[in-house]
Amino acid sequence: MIKLLNLIQNENMKIYRRLRTWILGALLIVIVVAVSMLSHSGESTAGPDEWKKGAAITIEQSKKELTNPEVPEPFKKSLKEGIILQQYALDHNIPPVQTTLWGGVQGMAGLVMLVTLFTVIIAGDMVAGEFTWGTIKLLLIRPANRAKILFSKYAATLLFAAALLVSLFVTAVIVNGILYGFQNIGAPHLTVNPDGTVHEGNMLLYVFATYGYKLIELVMIVTLAFMISTVFRSSSLAIGLSIFIMFAGQVITMLVLRYSWGKYFLFANTDLTQYLEGKPLAQGMTMGFSITVLIFYFLLFNVLSWEIFRRRDVAA
Numbered sequence: 577m578i579k580l581l582n583l584i585q586n587e588n589m590k591i592y593r594r595l596r597t598w599i600l601g602a603l604l605i606v607i608v609v610a611v612s613m614l615s616h617s618g619e620s621t622a623g624p625d626e627w628k629k630g631a632a633i634t635i636e637q638s639k640k641e642l643t644n645p646e647v648p649e650p651f652k653k654s655l656k657e658g659i660i661l662q663q664y665a666l667d668h669n670i671p672p673v674q675t676t677l678w679g680g681v682q683g684m685a686g687l688v689m690l691v692t693l694f695t696v697i698i699a700g701d702m703v704a705g706e707f708t709w710g711t712i713k714l715l716l717i718r719p720a721n722r723a724k725i726l727f728s729k730y731a732a733t734l735l736f737a738a739a740l741l742v743s744l745f746v747t748a749v750i751v752n753g754i755l756y757g758f759q760n761i762g763a764p765h766l767t768v769n770p771d772g773t774v775h776e777g778n779m780l781l782y783v784f785a786t787y788g789y790k791l792i793e794l795v796m797i798v799t800l801a802f803m804i805s806t807v808f809r810s811s812s813l814a815i816g817l818s819i820f821i822m823f824a825g826q827v828i829t830m831l832v833l834r835y836s837w838g839k840y841f842l843f844a845n846t847d848l849t850q851y852l853e854g855k856p857l858a859q860g861m862t863m864g865f866s867i868t869v870l871i872f873y874f875l876l877f878n879v880l881s882w883e884i885f886r887r888r889d890v891a892a
Contacts, residue, residue: 680752
């Protein structure tokens, strides 16, 4: 166990002693601050009660849309829920979540994509980089077996991803707390029940759930990138291919969902926040279904990584 921890520590040192790592971390923080300030500047131009006028206008516009026979039923359902939520907010004087601390933090959840991108860059270099630098032979002559060496690299990659995600969340809380204040920290998260009533949930739990689901998506994509890194000897090729798959995955998802088997596609299941909103990408998809699919892919990627690394000839 101690040897394994030493291996993980060694891999962490390899990651953090490189200037690239610190540049990526600093860039993430700068982007979070910049995006938060830009979002706040748009909100701060309006008066404190300006949202009420906007809500009333939105309600009237939505009611007009409902009378349009060309509007599809799914969109009408969304409009009706929007009207209920807006009216409830007006009746109970609940400002839009976007103008609160947790609303700002929730908005920054979209930047988890950057965390994924930066971690993919690191993951794509973890194994392939050893071949690029010619250090793979020195690594494998150690007493530790290949399984421990591979696991230490994978664990170090996930720890780096977790560090970036925590940095994103903490920075978002601090910056948005300064911008919006902490007076609305207890603002509720509003949802519409099937019977048309409004449920006041805990906004903090909703934010944590969002980031938790984003973490699962992050782990899956990083695991895929790590597997790709074990396949190729070129770190540039491994990183490039991983980034391409990361961005192309969502486009391919929209295409394959036209077919019944599309719901088994990896990227159709990685974003679990679709279930927070009650809007799965395809009929028949549930939280349990997506988790089962993700477990299958997770095991598949790790088994392939191990088999490829175990059989890899390092003499060439």
